[in-house]
Amino acid sequence: MISIFLLEGKKLLSYKFQLVFSLLHPLFGFLVQYYLWGALYATQYASGMSYSDDQMFTYYAVASILFVMIKTNSGMIANEFKNGLLDNELVRPINLIKYRLWRSISERCLYTVFYLAMLFLLVAALKISAFGDISLIHLVSFVVFTILSFLISFFLDFITGLLAMAIDEVWAVQAILSFIVNFISGYYIPLLLFPGHIEAIFQFTPFYYLFYFPAQIFTLSRIDQSIMKPLLIALFWVFALVIMSNGICKRLSNGYSSYAG
Amino acid sequence: MRSIITQNLSRVYKSPVEKTGLARSAKGLFRKEFKYINAVTDMSFCAEHGDKIGILGLNGAGKSTLIKMLCGIIAPTSGSVVVGGYTPFQKKNDFLRLVSLVAGNKSQLNPDLSAWDNFRFLKSIYRVPERQFSETARKLTLLLECANLIDKQIRRLSFGERIKMEIVAALIHRPKFLFLDEPTIGLDVRSQESIRKILSDYCAEGDAVLFVTSHNLSDIVDLCNRILVIDGGTLRYDGGLAAFCAHYNTTSEINIEVENCTPRIREIVAGTGIVDCDFTGNMIRIQVEKTFITTVFRELIQKLSNDINKIQIIEPRTEDLLKELLIKGKVK
Numbered sequence: 001m002i003s004i005f006l007l008e009g010k011k012l013l014s015y016k017f018q019l020v021f022s023l024l025h026p027l028f029g030f031l032v033q034y035y036l037w038g039a040l041y042a043t044q045y046a047s048g049m050s051y052s053d054d055q056m057f058t059y060y061a062v063a064s065i066l067f068v069m070i071k072t073n074s075g076m077i078a079n080e081f082k083n084g085l086l087d088n089e090l091v092r093p094i095n096l097i098k099y100r101l102w103r104s105i106s107e108r109c110l111y112t113v114f115y116l117a118m119l120f121l122l123v124a125a126l127k128i129s130a131f132g133d134i135s136l137i138h139l140v141s142f143v144v145f146t147i148l149s150f151l152i153s154f155f156l157d158f159i160t161g162l163l164a165m166a167i168d169e170v171w172a173v174q175a176i177l178s179f180i181v182n183f184i185s186g187y188y189i190p191l192l193l194f195p196g197h198i199e200a201i202f203q204f205t206p207f208y209y210l211f212y213f214p215a216q217i218f219t220l221s222r223i224d225q226s227i228m229k230p231l232l233i234a235l236f237w238v239f240a241l242v243i244m245s246n247g248i249c250k251r252l253s254n255g256y257s258s259y260a261g
Numbered sequence: 262m263r264s265i266i267t268q269n270l271s272r273v274y275k276s277p278v279e280k281t282g283l284a285r286s287a288k289g290l291f292r293k294e295f296k297y298i299n300a301v302t303d304m305s306f307c308a309e310h311g312d313k314i315g316i317l318g319l320n321g322a323g324k325s326t327l328i329k330m331l332c333g334i335i336a337p338t339s340g341s342v343v344v345g346g347y348t349p350f351q352k353k354n355d356f357l358r359l360v361s362l363v364a365g366n367k368s369q370l371n372p373d374l375s376a377w378d379n380f381r382f383l384k385s386i387y388r389v390p391e392r393q394f395s396e397t398a399r400k401l402t403l404l405l406e407c408a409n410l411i412d413k414q415i416r417r418l419s420f421g422e423r424i425k426m427e428i429v430a431a432l433i434h435r436p437k438f439l440f441l442d443e444p445t446i447g448l449d450v451r452s453q454e455s456i457r458k459i460l461s462d463y464c465a466e467g468d469a470v471l472f473v474t475s476h477n478l479s480d481i482v483d484l485c486n487r488i489l490v491i492d493g494g495t496l497r498y499d500g501g502l503a504a505f506c507a508h509y510n511t512t513s514e515i516n517i518e519v520e521n522c523t524p525r526i527r528e529i530v531a532g533t534g535i536v537d538c539d540f541t542g543n544m545i546r547i548q549v550e551k552t553f554i555t556t557v558f559r560e561l562i563q564k565l566s567n568d569i570n571k572i573q574i575i576e577p578r579t580e581d582l583l584k585e586l587l588i589k590g591k592v593k
């Protein structure tokens with residue numbers, strides 16, 4: 001475990017440019033949202049909004065941090081499976097899922113540290129007022145929900161990757177799925193702004209816990225409300241997804257045919 | 262103790278038929294046609310500890326498929342295989358700790374890390390004791406003359422250098438079953454020899470079972486005491502290398518160099534009890550049944566004593582014999 005974690009970090013650090021450049025995507029994403037919503041809040045349309053402008057900036061800042069924290073590429077297993085690249089892992093005493101999980105954790109820790117530094121510089125440079133008053137309890141519950149969010153994201157990606165493979169067009173399907181998932185999990189627009197009872201329904205889906213709920217902890221101080229229900233729902237999804245992943249993984253490895261060589 | 266037993270082992274690949282033309286490939290999106298390839302059919306054999314088995318066969322014979330089933334990467338379609346008391350495909354960790362695979366065409370190492378980091382990683386997943394690890398790694402890298410490359414990223418190594426690292430990596434956890442799929446492709450003669458030396462030393466030390474496929478027949482002749490000859494997915498021969506040669510090597514060759522190859526000489530040669538002969542210039546190559554070799558030899562000397570410049574009996578080299586058998590498909 002530890003060795004997988006450390007080696008992955010070492011590997012990533014040997015590609016520092018790639019690391020920094022891949023982080024520019026969420027950073028610019030945040031900037032775009034910042035100016036977009038900033039412009040909107042300057043008009044009269046913003047008067048009926050559920051968020052203040054500071055809350056909105058906080059939401060997008062946290063969403064962009066989450067984007068970095070939970071973005072895994074466990075779905076890549078589909079390509080490796082399809083192209084017969086799993087021989088090496090299958091012949092060693094390692095678990096396909098655990099191996100990827102530890103590598104992802106390592107990768108995300110590293111990326112997060114770098115991203116926080118970059119975001120901090122940006123926020124300081126633009127004098128954006130976000131993160132009003134953060135209490136310890138907010139921080140703790142944010143960490144807990146981020147871990148759950150990471151796990152949900154990891155296994156969701158893993159499963160959709162493998163499902164996409166069944167349809168044969170891995171890349172296209174994965175791209176569309178990831179857009180939909182980002183959308184309904186509130187990465188682009190907070191679910192609170194969606195019409196009607198959508199938020200109430202979505203809270204039972206795993207997507208709700210990817211971006212929206214953890215980001216809301218800071219934005220609306222959600223912590224004042226009961227935290228037990230969302231915690232249980234999120235935990236349920238983690239377990240469900242783990243079981244599904246294991247099942248699918250086992251089924252598929254029966255059909256693995258490597259490639260000629 | 263029997264350490265590997267296979268019974269009617271078979272593997273059928275199902276692969277989608279690729280359509281040519283836009284309309285037909287669009288149709289293929291909805292309904293797929295498959296074709297079935299019998300890569301390995303009804304193979305039954307056993308192996309014991311200390312066996313060093315060479316797998317011979319032309320391209321597409323099913324060698325790699327057989328190896329992948331033996332080390333549990335792919336599942337057999339039917340039949341059974343037991344390796345060291347385990348069913349490989351169940352991939353029990355205890356089983357996986359006993360095996361090692363080197364495939365010349367597929368890297369088993371992480372290309373972004375150095376060889377040393379790869380070795381450390383393997384050490385930790387196979388739980389190799391520190392002392393055994395550093396001893397093995399040092400000894401092997403010295404023998405393969407690659408100790409100076411150990412800190413280089415795998416992707417920056419040349420092909421041959423990488424293969425050497427793969428061999429070291431394969432031996433770090435001291436496997437009991439060692440599978441090598443064309444390990445010496447693209448290596449220079451010296452590296453080939455050092456790899457063979459390491460492998461035969463390794464087998465001599467413990468009682469590992471070794472499986473090698475190679476188109477480089479010297480590998481087989483040097484390393485193996487037993488061969489499996491595969492043709493079109495079926496097992497054609499299973500037995501000792503020496504016995505194989507004795508069985509198929511029924512003729513010897515007599516080479517004669519003459520002053521001038523006249524029709525009279527041709528007639529005499531054809532008159533002796535030969536299987537086949539070939540005249541090129543003043544060289545005559547005669548194939549003779551082993552049992553008659555002395556009689557024919559004596560007869561030729563007597564009748565042609567004045568014309569012969571040089572005469573010799575040539576025993577075919579094992580490699581040549583194997584090559585000929587494989588190409589002509591004489592194995593039955």
Ligand SMILES: Nc1ncnc2c1ncn2[C@@H]1O[C@H](COP(=O)(O)OP(=O)(O)O)[C@@H](O)[C@H]1O
Pocket residue numbers: 257258259260261274275276298299300318319320321322323324325326327
């Ligand atoms: N993953 C695969 N899917 C479909 N057919 C395959 C696959 N792997 C191998 N084959 C086919 O099975 C046969 C045996 O292949 P292989 O075992 O790789 O042969 P060898 O290693 O002896 O050259 C070949 O005809 C090859 O085309």
Ligand SMILES: [Mg+2]
Pocket residue numbers: 260261324325326442
């Ligand atoms: Mg092969």
